[in-house]
Amino acid sequence: MFRRDLLQDKVVVITGGGTGLGRAIGERYLELGAKLAIASRREEVLARAAQEMTAQGGEVFYKSCDVREEKQIADLFDAVFAHYGKVDILVNNAAGNFISPTERLSAHAVDAVLKIVLHGTFYTTLELGKRWITSGQGGVMLNIVTTYAASGAGSGFVVPSAAAKAGVLSLTRSLAVEWAKYGIRQVAIAPGMFPTEGAWSRLVPSDEIAERLMHRVPLRRVGNKSELANLAAFLVSDEAGYINGEVVTIDGGEWLQGAGEFNELIDLSAHDWDQLSAMTRKK
Numbered sequence: 377m378f379r380r381d382l383l384q385d386k387v388v389v390i391t392g393g394g395t396g397l398g399r400a401i402g403e404r405y406l407e408l409g410a411k412l413a414i415a416s417r418r419e420e421v422l423a424r425a426a427q428e429m430t431a432q433g434g435e436v437f438y439k440s441c442d443v444r445e446e447k448q449i450a451d452l453f454d455a456v457f458a459h460y461g462k463v464d465i466l467v468n469n470a471a472g473n474f475i476s477p478t479e480r481l482s483a484h485a486v487d488a489v490l491k492i493v494l495h496g497t498f499y500t501t502l503e504l505g506k507r508w509i510t511s512g513q514g515g516v517m518l519n520i521v522t523t524y525a526a527s528g529a530g531s532g533f534v535v536p537s538a539a540a541k542a543g544v545l546s547l548t549r550s551l552a553v554e555w556a557k558y559g560i561r562q563v564a565i566a567p568g569m570f571p572t573e574g575a576w577s578r579l580v581p582s583d584e585i586a587e588r589l590m591h592r593v594p595l596r597r598v599g600n601k602s603e604l605a606n607l608a609a610f611l612v613s614d615e616a617g618y619i620n621g622e623v624v625t626i627d628g629g630e631w632l633q634g635a636g637e638f639n640e641l642i643d644l645s646a647h648d649w650d651q652l653s654a655m656t657r658k659k
């Protein structure tokens with residue numbers, strides 16, 4: 377669906393790029409001519425991913441980096457600049473999350489999520505942003521958030537994630553204005569349900585929960601990683617050069633179904649409607 381050279385020779389850093397959605401985005405970028413640098417805590421995961429991702433060609437540099445640690449982020453960008461000579465695009469995709477009643481959380485559990493999602497995204501953004509501003513080079517930052525951030529509704533049972541992702545969205549919009557003069561563009565994606573090992577193991581531990589959640593999606597299916605990857609490719613490309621500070625939701629209509637007061641009526645049959653309309657029409 378895209379020109380094969382859409383991202384030709386663009387250097388892209390993807391945090392959490394060795395697994396799940398980060399990896400799917402990276403694979404699509406590679407097909408479109410980009411050069412990748414993937415980073416996360418587990419070096420062995422990155423090494424395996426890099427090897428598999430380059431099986432069809434392309435270049436994937438990897439480096440272990442904990443985005444909660446300022447020094448490790450500086451080391452990451454030093455290494456990527458030394459390897460490729462530049463960075464054009466940053467995808468802030470690394471995250472942590474799990475379901476829990478909020479009153480069961482310790483301060484440590486809250487920090488575990490906030491530090492990866494909010495602090496980690498802020499630190500990578502700051503480190504690269506300063507380098508771009510100093511060198512006069514611009515670029516694009518894509519932040520992966522969630523529908524409960526984009527809708528503004530938040531969500532029970534994942535409250536540290538809801539608070540952190542809302543902060544990331546605020547960072548996106550704030551810097552879209554403040555850093556535009558430096559040629560730095562900010563965009564975000566709010567994915568709905570995309571099955572990945574990382575998300576499912578922590579958020580959808582039973583088939584019953586999966587079934588309940590699925591019922592919330594008007595399209596009655598989960599998303600394909602390739603659908604998300606295509607959106608991520610467009611948003612960071614020059615073709616989307618006038619989109620700045622925007623978050624694009626890709627969720628099969630899930631959040632809208634939850635938002636409309638009468639959408640619960642979706643399951644009524646024609647017979648049910650015959651009865652209801654007999655009751656509601658003026659006699």
Ligand SMILES: CCCCCCCCC/C=C/C(=O)SCCNC(=O)CCNC(=O)[C@H](O)C(C)(C)COP(=O)(O)OP(=O)(O)OC[C@H]1O[C@@H](n2cnc3c(N)ncnc32)[C@H](O)[C@@H]1OP(=O)(O)O
Nearest residue numbers: 471472473474476482484485488522569574575580586589
């Ligand atoms: C179809 C539908 C689609 C539904 C899909 C809809 C998608 C919703 C949006 C999805 C958003 C995502 O981000 S999905 C991304 C999912 N991927 C990830 O989370 C990958 C990275 N995650 C991790 O590394 C870990 O899970 C995480 C806990 C966040 C961080 O690990 P750490 O090693 O730093 O932390 P730990 O030392 O293990 O734990 C820190 C504290 O947190 C507590 N803790 C850890 N896990 C806990 C848990 N499950 N329940 C309660 N408490 C927990 C511990 O007890 C500790 O508290 P104390 O005991 O007090 O010390």
Ligand SMILES: NC(=O)C1=CN([C@@H]2O[C@H](COP(=O)(O)OP(=O)(O)OC[C@H]3O[C@@H](n4cnc5c(N)ncnc54)[C@H](OP(=O)(O)O)[C@@H]3O)[C@@H](O)[C@H]2O)C=CC1
Nearest residue numbers: 392395396397416417418442443469470471570572574575
């Ligand atoms: N899957 C879904 O349905 C949805 C996902 N999202 C978002 O999509 C993104 C990807 O999630 P998904 O692919 O599902 O899950 P994954 O668990 O596969 O991805 C999370 C990644 O973040 C990395 N990571 C976690 N902590 C750190 C850290 N401290 N430093 C560096 N890297 C870290 C992990 O690698 P490592 O453990 O090696 O550090 C992992 O690669 C996240 O931002 C998530 O919030 C949003 C809505 C829905």
